[in-house]
């Protein structure tokens with residue numbers, strides 16, 4: 001079974017959905033590779049808007065797969081893993097089409113970073129978002145902290161990162177992280193309603209405005225900051241405090 005699903009609709013929308021509901025859409029190496037392959041397809045297809053989401057209602061994405069990555073112990077190995085997903089996140093941040101993170105469920109850790117990579121974030125009312133990495137004695141490791149600092153006011157971003165707390169949709173609307181809350185059922189229809197005003201424009205107009213938006217971002221500086229962020233996280237990854245925190249999570253959730 002595919003870890004990431006692709007759905008190309010005739011209305012100009014391509015959906016990319018992480019398909020690991022039982023493990024809250026956590027990202028392992030296979031997810032990273034499939035995401036990258038599907039982005040290549042979406043980049044070339046007829047779509048105007050690419051929507052990134054998760055399967056189910058519980059999670060958009062719970063970040064790195066802690067069961068799989070608990071065996072990564074050294075700084076070097078951590079950096080290799082973090083850079084692999086960092087490249088996917090950076091690709092989304094500078095994607096030539098409109099990208100929307102449709103938060104069907106909670107986004108935690110790297111899941112919040114994935115959401116930060118998209119142009120827009122829209123959410124179901126029940127979801128929460130938490131950059132919880134600091135509670136695991138690491139920092140954002142996929143470069144998403146840099147992107148968060150681009151998306152919302154810098155001090156709001158710093159507060160989200162340092163507090164590592166879970167934010168409600170009310171708080172996320174207030175600090176600008178999400179642009180819209182979807183109350184319509186099914187959720188997917190509400191997402192398409194949000195994308196509607198983009199979809200009725202020509203591809204040329206969308207490409208041009210997205211191009212100007214990317215011009216406005218300082219791509220060189222963002223690339224460098226993401227690289228530094230990944231390197232810092234890799235250093236912290238090696239520390240015993242991080243491994244203890246991961247083991248505590250796995251022990252609690254799996255009763256081991």
Ligand SMILES: CC[C@@H](C(=O)O)C(=O)SCCNC(=O)CCNC(=O)[C@H](O)C(C)(C)COP(=O)(O)OP(=O)(O)OC[C@H]1O[C@@H](n2cnc3c(N)ncnc32)[C@H](O)[C@@H]1OP(=O)(O)O
Pocket residue numbers: 022023024026058059061062063064065066067068069106108109110111113132133136139140141142249250253254
């Ligand atoms: C590695 C990169 C780094 C970064 O750069 O940011 C990271 O992403 S670090 C990872 C950060 N993520 C977390 O710490 C998420 C931990 N998960 C949770 O807090 C919660 O699971 C949830 C996402 C809030 C959902 O809560 P709930 O709906 O109550 O589900 P459960 O907690 O019962 O989980 C169900 C099931 O899924 C397993 N699970 C959840 N998240 C992960 C994960 N990230 N990695 C591995 N496994 C995960 C959890 O262990 C449960 O398994 P079972 O007990 O076997 O059913």
